[in-house]
Amino acid sequence: MNEQLDDNLNEAYQPFRQNHEVLRAALMASLVDGPAPAGSKRWPVAWQRLTARAIDSGRMTRVAAAAIIVVGALVGIHHLGGLPDGTSVAWGHVVTHIGEVDYVHMYYFKSRGSNFYRHFEGWHAHGKTVQHVHNGDTVYDDGQRWQRFNSAGILVQRTESAFPDGRTFVEKFSINRLSDRGAQHNKQVPARVGDDFLIYTFAPDPTESQWMDAISITVGRISLLPVQMKIALKNGDYDLLILDYDAPEKPAGFFEPPAMTPANGQGALLLDGSEVMIDITGAPDLKTALVRLHGKSVDDSGAVSFSLNITFITEDGYRSNTMDIEDFKPDEAKMCGTGGLGGFEGWPDGKYRNLRFSPWLKPTDTEDRYIVEIRCRVFGKPD
Amino acid sequence: MEEHSDAELVQMVIAGDKNAYGRLYDRYAPLVRAICYDRTGNLADAQDLAQDVFLRAYERLGQMRDPECFGAWIVSAARHCCGEWGRRKSRQQRRDAERAGIEPATATPSERVRPEELRAMIARLPEKERLALHVFYLNGQSADEACRIVGLSRSGFYRALERAREQLRTLLERELENIP
Numbered sequence: 244m245n246e247q248l249d250d251n252l253n254e255a256y257q258p259f260r261q262n263h264e265v266l267r268a269a270l271m272a273s274l275v276d277g278p279a280p281a282g283s284k285r286w287p288v289a290w291q292r293l294t295a296r297a298i299d300s301g302r303m304t305r306v307a308a309a310a311i312i313v314v315g316a317l318v319g320i321h322h323l324g325g326l327p328d329g330t331s332v333a334w335g336h337v338v339t340h341i342g343e344v345d346y347v348h349m350y351y352f353k354s355r356g357s358n359f360y361r362h363f364e365g366w367h368a369h370g371k372t373v374q375h376v377h378n379g380d381t382v383y384d385d386g387q388r389w390q391r392f393n394s395a396g397i398l399v400q401r402t403e404s405a406f407p408d409g410r411t412f413v414e415k416f417s418i419n420r421l422s423d424r425g426a427q428h429n430k431q432v433p434a435r436v437g438d439d440f441l442i443y444t445f446a447p448d449p450t451e452s453q454w455m456d457a458i459s460i461t462v463g464r465i466s467l468l469p470v471q472m473k474i475a476l477k478n479g480d481y482d483l484l485i486l487d488y489d490a491p492e493k494p495a496g497f498f499e500p501p502a503m504t505p506a507n508g509q510g511a512l513l514l515d516g517s518e519v520m521i522d523i524t525g526a527p528d529l530k531t532a533l534v535r536l537h538g539k540s541v542d543d544s545g546a547v548s549f550s551l552n553i554t555f556i557t558e559d560g561y562r563s564n565t566m567d568i569e570d571f572k573p574d575e576a577k578m579c580g581t582g583g584l585g586g587f588e589g590w591p592d593g594k595y596r597n598l599r600f601s602p603w604l605k606p607t608d609t610e611d612r613y614i615v616e617i618r619c620r621v622f623g624k625p626d
Numbered sequence: 627m628e629e630h631s632d633a634e635l636v637q638m639v640i641a642g643d644k645n646a647y648g649r650l651y652d653r654y655a656p657l658v659r660a661i662c663y664d665r666t667g668n669l670a671d672a673q674d675l676a677q678d679v680f681l682r683a684y685e686r687l688g689q690m691r692d693p694e695c696f697g698a699w700i701v702s703a704a705r706h707c708c709g710e711w712g713r714r715k716s717r718q719q720r721r722d723a724e725r726a727g728i729e730p731a732t733a734t735p736s737e738r739v740r741p742e743e744l745r746a747m748i749a750r751l752p753e754k755e756r757l758a759l760h761v762f763y764l765n766g767q768s769a770d771e772a773c774r775i776v777g778l779s780r781s782g783f784y785r786a787l788e789r790a791r792e793q794l795r796t797l798l799e800r801e802l803e804n805i806p
Contacts, residue, residue, distance in 0.1 A: 248791060248798075255744040256763040258669050259656040266673060267651055270680055274644050453668055454742045566792075567785060569752070578796060 329436045329464055334443055335429030337460075340467040345369055346492050350485045370406060371498040383500040391578070396501045397618055399601045401576035439464055454478075506603075506616035512536040514549070514611035521617065523555075528596070528621045531556040536604075536613060538569070548572045553579075555598060555619070561591050563598060573613065576603035597622040636693035639684070647687075650696060651680055653765070657775075658704045660760040664749040665708035679707045697775035701757070747797045748790075754778070755790035762787055 346368045353361040365374040374382040379394030384404055391400040433441040441462045447455035456475040463470055472484040507529070510521040518535040538550030551571045555563040568579060579600050600619035607614060630638070630649070638646035658679050663672035683703050690699055748756055754776070761772045773783045 248795065251741070251744055252759070252763055252794075255741040255748070256656075256660065256760075258741070258745075259659040259663070259672075259764060261669075262673065263652070263655060266655070266677060267648055270651060270677055271644060271648055273681060274647065274684055449668070567789065569789060579792065 329433065329441055331432055332441060332467065333429060334431040337443070337462050337467050337469065338429065341469060344468065344488060346488065348487050350483075352483045354481050354483070356480070366493050366497070368492060368498065369495075372406075373493075373498055383498070385498065385500075390500050390576075392501060395504075397504050397601075397620075398576055398603070399578040399599075399618075401574075401603060402572075403575070433462075434459075437464070440470075441467075504618065507619050508532055508617040510534060510615055511607075512604075512613045512615050514539055514613075518552070521615070523617070523619065526619045526621065528557055529555055529598075529619060530558045532617055532619070533565075534602075534615055534617075536615070539611075546572065549604070551602060551604070551615070553600070553602065553617075555600075557596075557621075559592060568602065571602070571604060573604050573606045576601050576616075576618075595623060631694075632696040633693040636687060636690060636696055640688055647680075647684055650700075654697060654700050655680065656764045657760055658700060660764055661701065661704040661757070662708055662711075663745060664756060665712055667746070667749065671711075675707060675711055676704070679704045682707065695774065697771065698777060701775055744794070747794055750797070751790055751793055754786050755793065758783055758786035759790045 347366075349365045349367070351363050351365065361377055363374045363376045365372060370386045372382075372384045376382060380399070381392050383390045383392070384406060386404050386406050389400075389402050389404055390398060393399050428445075431443060431445070434444040435442040441464055443460045443462065445458040445460075446452075447457065454477055456477045458472065458474050460469050460473075461471040462468065466488075468488060469486055471486070474482040476482075505525070507526040508521040508523040510519045512519055512534060513536070515537050516535070518533050521532045521534055523529045523532055533552075533554040533556070535552040536549055537552070539547060540549075541547050548570045549572075551568040552565050553568065554565040557563075566579065568577060571577060579602070598619065598621050600617055603616040603618075605614040605616065630646070632650065632653070635646045635650050639650070655676060659669075659672050659676040662675040662679070663669065666672045666675060679700070683700055686703075690696070692699075748759060751759070757776050758772075758778070761775055765772060765775070770780070773780050776783055776786070778786060
């Protein structure tokens with residue numbers, strides 16, 4: 244994972260070095276005068292003509308492309324206005340319909356090359372959602388809390404619901420792309436109309452247009468419910484969400500998360516108090532955790548968060564480095580682990596250990612006093 | 627080519643050697659582009675904005691109090707220009723929206739494990755962690771120099787780097803819960 248993340252990061256940073264020589268030449272050509280002396284208020288006059296536009300015509304191309312899209316859309320809408328029934332069903336009607344559905348079953352796939360590298364199966368009913376994720380984890384969201392359990396039934400993450408204030412599942416799974424995007428978005432009409440389906444096509448958000456080609460959503464012509472959402476990427480990859488509404492509805496118990504496994508350690512923490520020693524049981528190779536709560540902050544909405552320091556000590560007496568978990572909110576659990584720079588490959592005995600843990604901070608009746616529960620496991624190097 | 631310190635290069639530029647500024651540009655332009663990308667969300671705009679940062683910085687080089695701190699100074703200038711860019715962009719979006727009769731669209735950061743998607747995730751990290759990552763992956767300078775640019779102690783720098791990577795891992799793991 245560390246090597247993979249490193250590779251990914253190196254690749255992600257590569258474009259910041261692209262076109263360097265051309266950009267450098269453009270900058271140097273524009274340095275007409277020397278730097279202004281101290282105290283001067285002189286401003287550059289040449290900066291507008293030295294841009295990346297000259298090298299890959301980025302912005303001009305984008306402006307031209309946007310103009311073509313706008314003209315195309317206007318022509319398309321005009322043309323569609325003359326087609327048979329179904330052409331004028333605005334996307335807003337679809338959003339309204341799906342907002343009224345209280346049960347849906349879905350499959351989600353991400354294609355990369357010739358593989359589906361990630362996928363899940365999900366159910367949403369009565370405001371609750373369950374997802375069976377490709378790696379064996381199960382995610383529950385009951386409208387109050389979002390909780391992730393691993394395949395052993397251990398809680399690894401807990402945070403606020405993804406459905407606050409009645410947000411619908413379609414809003415969640417589309418990150419608001421498919422609704423609430425203003426009047427123009429909701430008035431969009433199908434790009435294609437078949438005997439059975441209406442197909443809506445959306446251009447990507449400008450911030451995503453470098454890698455995303457388009458989003459197309461196939462909607463039942465009679466039901467006005469989406470059956471497929473496809474996000475096409477410029478390199479030919481795609482993400483696919485398939486929705487159906489007629490699978491047997493799951494019983495209420497299906498949407499309930501499993502009973503919580505006992506914590507491996509628990510202790511009382513006082514804000515900005517001393518480090519607390521917590522005995523760890525049931526997690527082979529680990530004996531103790533040293534925990535300290537500090538760094539209280541309150542954001543504009545009044546939400547409180549802390550920093551939590553955790554150090555683990557093994558049965559052999561070796562100490563891990565101290566991990567500082569920031570932005571840690573009460574009544575939430577976080578999935579944490581040893582970082583690539585955490586020094587966990589360099590234990591004094593030379594043994595490799597990968598430590599995964601999930602702390603959960605529970606409020607008490609006393610201000611600034613919390614109970615922390617820790618669930619943890621140590622993994623060796625995979626063969 | 628003789629390897630001059632930042633301070634020496636700054637003095638050379640002030641004395642009229644434009645090429646010395648090119649060498650400072652070589653050292654810091656990728657980092658400044660990365661900082662600009664955090665705000666603009668696309669490479670072309672980030673490149674434009676970074677050019678603007680360096681041109682403005684050149685004009686104001688004579689006002690630098692401590693030439694040793696060129697790295698931290700140019701990072702600060704980049705952040706300032708990014709703020710201005712963001713405010714300009716918001717005003718422009720509001721004007722466009724008013725003209726078109728629509729609400730401005732909000733950016734929806736992507737959560738994919740692709741270079742551009744990973745960059746979008748990095749842009750969502752807290753500033754300290756983000757900057758530590760940028761410096762670590764782009765500047766290839768000594769730890770002490772990197773710490774000076776970011777304004778952290780050596781241990782603080784590595785802690786920020788570790789937190790950044792851990793947060794990225796968490797974002798990647800949560801990727802599946804958000805479509806697309």
